[in-house]
Amino acid sequence: MPANKPVNLGLIGAGRIGSFHGETVSRRLVNANLVAIADPAPGAAARLGETLDVETAYTGVAELLSHPGLDAVIIATPARFHTKILVQAAEAGKAIFCEKPMALTLEDADRAIAAARAANVPLQVGFNRRWDQAFAEGRAAIDEGKIGAPQLIRSLTRDPGPFGADPDRIPLWTIFYETLIHDFDTLLWLNPGAKPVEVHAMADALIRPDAREKGFLDTAVVTIRFDNGSIAVAEANFSALYGYDIRGEVFGSGGMVTMGDVRRSSMTLFDGNGVSNDTWRRDTEHFVHGYTAQLASFVRSVRNRELTKGPTGTDARNALAIALACIASVSKKQAIPLN
Numbered sequence: 001m002p003a004n005k006p007v008n009l010g011l012i013g014a015g016r017i018g019s020f021h022g023e024t025v026s027r028r029l030v031n032a033n034l035v036a037i038a039d040p041a042p043g044a045a046a047r048l049g050e051t052l053d054v055e056t057a058y059t060g061v062a063e064l065l066s067h068p069g070l071d072a073v074i075i076a077t078p079a080r081f082h083t084k085i086l087v088q089a090a091e092a093g094k095a096i097f098c099e100k101p102m103a104l105t106l107e108d109a110d111r112a113i114a115a116a117r118a119a120n121v122p123l124q125v126g127f128n129r130r131w132d133q134a135f136a137e138g139r140a141a142i143d144e145g146k147i148g149a150p151q152l153i154r155s156l157t158r159d160p161g162p163f164g165a166d167p168d169r170i171p172l173w174t175i176f177y178e179t180l181i182h183d184f185d186t187l188l189w190l191n192p193g194a195k196p197v198e199v200h201a202m203a204d205a206l207i208r209p210d211a212r213e214k215g216f217l218d219t220a221v222v223t224i225r226f227d228n229g230s231i232a233v234a235e236a237n238f239s240a241l242y243g244y245d246i247r248g249e250v251f252g253s254g255g256m257v258t259m260g261d262v263r264r265s266s267m268t269l270f271d272g273n274g275v276s277n278d279t280w281r282r283d284t285e286h287f288v289h290g291y292t293a294q295l296a297s298f299v300r301s302v303r304n305r306e307l308t309k310g311p312t313g314t315d316a317r318n319a320l321a322i323a324l325a326c327i328a329s330v331s332k333k334q335a336i337p338l339n
């Protein structure tokens with residue numbers, strides 16, 4: 001592809017994060033055009049297209065994949081459709097950015113990886129925390145040996161409250177498949193080369209105990225033992241009343257790195273009530289730079305026809321394997337060995 005030719009991207013799924021990714025391509029990236037949007041919900045693609053000056057809206061994925069001059073797609077549909085659409089896009093020869101989770105079973109993860117490989121197209125998965133400056137600097141410090149051998153690793157996701165969603169509309173095991181999957185990727189990425197060997201998860205419905213009987217889970221703690229001896233903890237909760245709280249920590253033989261801050265900025269208010277800070281309330285505000293950096297890198301990969309950097313299909317599979325072990329662990333109330 002000539003160096004100055006913009007990359008033509010199509011968006012599949014015009015919901016909450018798809019709209020934000022569409023806006024990133026249209027407004028925050030150079031050398032990338034959002035040329036078409038597909039969403040089966042009546043009017044959804046056209047409405048987003050109007051906001052972002054994208055003229056072509058489709059209701060079907062196949063139509064979008066046939067859009068003239070399309071180089072790549074961003075898949076931002078609900079999780080259960082990811083693998084099928086990913087394979088379709090690969091077979092159409094398009095480079096792929098897929099939101100997490102890439103798949104819900106290891107068989108589907110393998111299918112997705114194989115399809116991208118067979119088509120020789122770049123495949124990047126949306127683990128955006130890797131692109132956040134603090135997390136990237138934490139990983140760099142680990143790579144430089146500044147904290148020695150990792151011993152204790154921690155990653156947490158507390159979504160902003162109050163929790164207002166209808167538990168009946170949240171697919172079973174979402175806390176592992178869609179929330180903690182970020183933390184599993186983070187823990188693996190902050191512990192380079194180490195393999196998880198045992199997973200133990202506990203989970204409950206503490207915010208909505210009335211939905212517990214239907215299998216809804218809103219709170220979880222996971223411990224993971226790695227083959228390099230390190231022990232990790234991931235935790236999640238759907239209703240942090242004080243904001244969107246994402247943090248990571250690696251404690252090693254030579255020191256510690258911590259990453260993430262719920263405070264919006266260093267602006268601190270001192271007044272009659274004491275000392276206070278505003279906090280992040282939305283992922284798209286907290287991680288705007290990381291979300292933009294991940295798509296900028298994807299655009300570079302599309303241009304080079306090779307994944308430049310970033311979470312791969314295999315990374316997505318590795319995080320999924322932990323999520324599946326968590327589901328088995330909660331179901332059987334026991335630790336699950338991983339091989």
Ligand SMILES: NC(=O)c1ccc[n+]([C@@H]2O[C@H](COP(=O)([O-])OP(=O)(O)OC[C@H]3O[C@@H](n4cnc5c(N)ncnc54)[C@H](O)[C@@H]3O)[C@@H](O)[C@H]2O)c1
Nearest residue numbers: 013014015016017018039040041076077078079099100178
């Ligand atoms: N990386 C992150 O930080 C992050 C944040 C939010 C969501 N996500 C992930 O992104 C995905 C979407 O989440 P969301 O919150 O935007 O969901 P959403 O429900 O707001 O949007 C999904 C959209 O996809 C559309 N859709 C459904 N089936 C489709 C199909 N076959 N083809 C095209 N479009 C289809 C729906 O009509 C809807 O507009 C989920 O997998 C979620 O886990 C990631």
